[in-house]
Amino acid sequence: MVRVTVPATTANIGPGFDTLGLALNMYNVYNFEETELGLIIEGCPDEYNNEDNLIYKSFVIAAKEMGKEVKGLKISMNTEIPVSRGLGSSSACIVGGVYGANELLHGGLSKDELFRIAVKIEGHPDNIAPAVYGGLTASIVEDDKTYCMKYNLSEKLKFCALIPDFETSTCEARKLLPQDVTFKDAVFNISRTAVLLKAMEEGNFEVISVSLKDKLHQKYRKTLIHQYDEVKKICIENKSDAFFISGSGPTLMNIIQNPEFTNRIKVSIMNLEHNWIVKYLEADKYGVTVEQI
Numbered sequence: 001m002v003r004v005t006v007p008a009t010t011a012n013i014g015p016g017f018d019t020l021g022l023a024l025n026m027y028n029v030y031n032f033e034e035t036e037l038g039l040i041i042e043g044c045p046d047e048y049n050n051e052d053n054l055i056y057k058s059f060v061i062a063a064k065e066m067g068k069e070v071k072g073l074k075i076s077m078n079t080e081i082p083v084s085r086g087l088g089s090s091s092a093c094i095v096g097g098v099y100g101a102n103e104l105l106h107g108g109l110s111k112d113e114l115f116r117i118a119v120k121i122e123g124h125p126d127n128i129a130p131a132v133y134g135g136l137t138a139s140i141v142e143d144d145k146t147y148c149m150k151y152n153l154s155e156k157l158k159f160c161a162l163i164p165d166f167e168t169s170t171c172e173a174r175k176l177l178p179q180d181v182t183f184k185d186a187v188f189n190i191s192r193t194a195v196l197l198k199a200m201e202e203g204n205f206e207v208i209s210v211s212l213k214d215k216l217h218q219k220y221r222k223t224l225i226h227q228y229d230e231v232k233k234i235c236i237e238n239k240s241d242a243f244f245i246s247g248s249g250p251t252l253m254n255i256i257q258n259p260e261f262t263n264r265i266k267v268s269i270m271n272l273e274h275n276w277i278v279k280y281l282e283a284d285k286y287g288v289t290v291e292q293i
């Protein structure tokens with residue numbers, strides 16, 4: 001049996017829309033076994049228990065790229081990453097399926113090649129990159145090629161995710177974005193993205209907090225997130241070092257220096273109408289791992 005473990009991700013990180021991503025220490029574990037015939041899926045909600053399952057579809061696409069075929073497959077999973085919350089559940093499924101196929105079918109594809117296949121399935125590279133390479137990544141797609149650069153991340157940076165009891169789909173959240181942006185707003189985001197990366201490497205919280213601003217996506221998407229303004233106010237009052245929408249939302253992410261922030265927030269957030277899980281997280285440095293069990 002092949003076991004693939006994939007970390008959660010927080011994509012965009014403010015100004016780096018569709019570019020920056022960071023792997024977090026929350027994991028989905030997928031097991032793959034060849035069977036005589038058919039498809040068996042265990043460990044996921046009933047709605048995903050069919051051939052449209054994203055892990056299975058990604059497995060099949062990767063197998064095709066390798067020129068291989070599987071007659072029967074059993075996929076079982078144990079998942080920590082909440083679905084449709086902006087923490088990369090879809091990228092975890094895709095990376096899980098692609099890596100599962102490569103290992104089970106002896107595809108022999110390189111990490112960079114598996115990354116390329118996974119990005120093609122997801123459509124943007126920013127959450128696939130940290131799931132594959134771990135840590136803090138910046139990535140681009142040029143024609144059919146994918147490029148990922150991994151940055152150093154200061155050990156001082158810790159994270160506090162606020163995960164609400166409602167979902168938003170990435171596909172729907174992308175429909176809210178404008179077709180065009182002004183030159184001024186483009187420059188605003190490019191400059192901050194470049195500065196942010198070095199500030200995250202050095203653990204310079206003052207610069208992180210300034211450079212994390214964005215004019216391209218969050219103002220449109222916050223309308224999908226109930227109580228966004230209230231939650232942001234609570235985070236700022238409790239001295240969050242930086243606050244942003246994780247991926248396409250609705251999870252709201254804080255970069256923090258002091259894990260004590262997590263306890264302070266829990267008390268303040270309890271009285272809101274929606275239930276928000278407060279989760280302390282650290283960066284995952286390594287990305288996807290594969291084992292033969």
Ligand SMILES: Nc1ncnc2c1ncn2[C@@H]1O[C@H](COP(=O)(O)OP(=O)(O)O)[C@@H](O)[C@H]1O
Binds near residue numbers: 054055089169
């Ligand atoms: N365990 C799972 N099995 C099959 N598909 C899943 C599973 N978890 C997530 N997905 C797929 O990923 C989709 C959610 O992806 P998306 O809207 O991008 O949100 P996010 O990646 O932020 O969680 C689900 O609608 C489903 O298609």
Ligand SMILES: N[C@@H](CCOP(=O)(O)O)C(=O)O
Binds near residue numbers: 090247
């Ligand atoms: N850049 C994408 C990132 C989506 O990440 P997810 O974790 O919400 O799937 C976007 O913002 O649409």
